[in-house]
Amino acid sequence: MNYRHGFHAGNFADVFKHALLVRLLVYLSRKETPFRVIDTHAGEGAYDLSADEAQRTGEWRGGVGRLAALSDSSAEVRALLAPYLDCLGPLDPEGRPALYPGSPAIIQKLMRPQDRAIFCELRPDAFAALRRRFARDARIRSIHIDGYMGLGAYVPPKERRGLVLIDPPFEREDEFDADFDAFMKAYAKWSFGIYALWHPSKSESDVRKFYDRLTGSGIRRILRLSLSVGGSEEGLRSCGMVVVNPPFVFEREAQTILAFLAERLAQGENAGAQAAWLAGE
Ligand code: SAM
Numbered sequence: 001m002n003y004r005h006g007f008h009a010g011n012f013a014d015v016f017k018h019a020l021l022v023r024l025l026v027y028l029s030r031k032e033t034p035f036r037v038i039d040t041h042a043g044e045g046a047y048d049l050s051a052d053e054a055q056r057t058g059e060w061r062g063g064v065g066r067l068a069a070l071s072d073s074s075a076e077v078r079a080l081l082a083p084y085l086d087c088l089g090p091l092d093p094e095g096r097p098a099l100y101p102g103s104p105a106i107i108q109k110l111m112r113p114q115d116r117a118i119f120c121e122l123r124p125d126a127f128a129a130l131r132r133r134f135a136r137d138a139r140i141r142s143i144h145i146d147g148y149m150g151l152g153a154y155v156p157p158k159e160r161r162g163l164v165l166i167d168p169p170f171e172r173e174d175e176f177d178a179d180f181d182a183f184m185k186a187y188a189k190w191s192f193g194i195y196a197l198w199h200p201s202k203s204e205s206d207v208r209k210f211y212d213r214l215t216g217s218g219i220r221r222i223l224r225l226s227l228s229v230g231g232s233e234e235g236l237r238s239c240g241m242v243v244v245n246p247p248f249v250f251e252r253e254a255q256t257i258l259a260f261l262a263e264r265l266a267q268g269e270n271a272g273a274q275a276a277w278l279a280g281e
Pocket of ligand 1: 001003004005017039040041042043044045101102103104120121122123126145146147148167168169
């Protein structure tokens with residue numbers, strides 16, 4: 001396990017993932033009944049973008065670093081991004097938050113007293129940071145466990161409503177397959193849950209095979225979202241997220257957010273975004 005999210009925190013892929021994650025959480029919190037969130041690959045929870053790791057790559061500058069001035073964007077974009085920007089807090093003159101919130105910090109911020117969350121993380125140092133950060137919040141359990149195993153063990157949650165975020169590092173060659181298999185097993189036990197599966201789009205054939213397997217599963221209501229920043233530099237330029245059982249309003253909200261991000265985070269030719277159904281109703 002070499003992957004350390006600190007190098008990538010706040011980059012375009014995080015902004016894409018987290019801006020959409022926030023909309024799913026906002027939707028869940030519209031009903032009074034409690035929800036549960038399971039974050040299978042949680043990371044450390046929050047990241048210091050002045051630390052050596054983030055400084056070395058500077059990736060955050062192409063992501064959260066471009067969100068400082070939204071006054072020229074539409075009122076709709078600003079309203080949809082407002083809860084995400086709240087999670088970021090004040091930005092310094094370079095566009096850097098005091099700490100960049102990872103998915104666990106975002107989930108914590110949008111939970112209410114009645115909601116619960118489980119954060120799984122396998123890397124010992126990341127887990128230690130995660131546990132420390134959330135130790136005093138009785139609504140949250142941080143668990144040192146393989147995320148796919150944790151997912152199998154903790155669904156269905158007793159709340160019956162909620163969200164699973166599957167956000168692995170894609171270091172394993174078979175990560176798409178492991179991701180798909182774990183999702184299918186969880187879905188068989190909890191078909192009402194909302195599932196958000198993030199993935200890099202480095203290998204077109206891996207992504208196509210993953211989508212084909214999802215389409216072939218017979219599961220309905222699968223929305224796929226993607227963002228490409230374009231340009232020709234080395235490294236990740238494009239990523240996607242598959243959302244199963246998205247809330248009714250989510251597709252339209254995602255379209256609006258993605259159109260904005262595709263323009264704001266573009267780094268060169270071929271930047272763009274898409275939201276389309278892999279399988280509809
Ligand atoms: N979800 C986080 C966020 O949005 O802030 C980022 C997660 S990062 C992409 C992936 C994390 O998975 C890393 O912290 C890595 O240590 C952890 N990890 C790697 N293999 C794992 C496994 N088998 N089970 C759980 N966590 C794992």
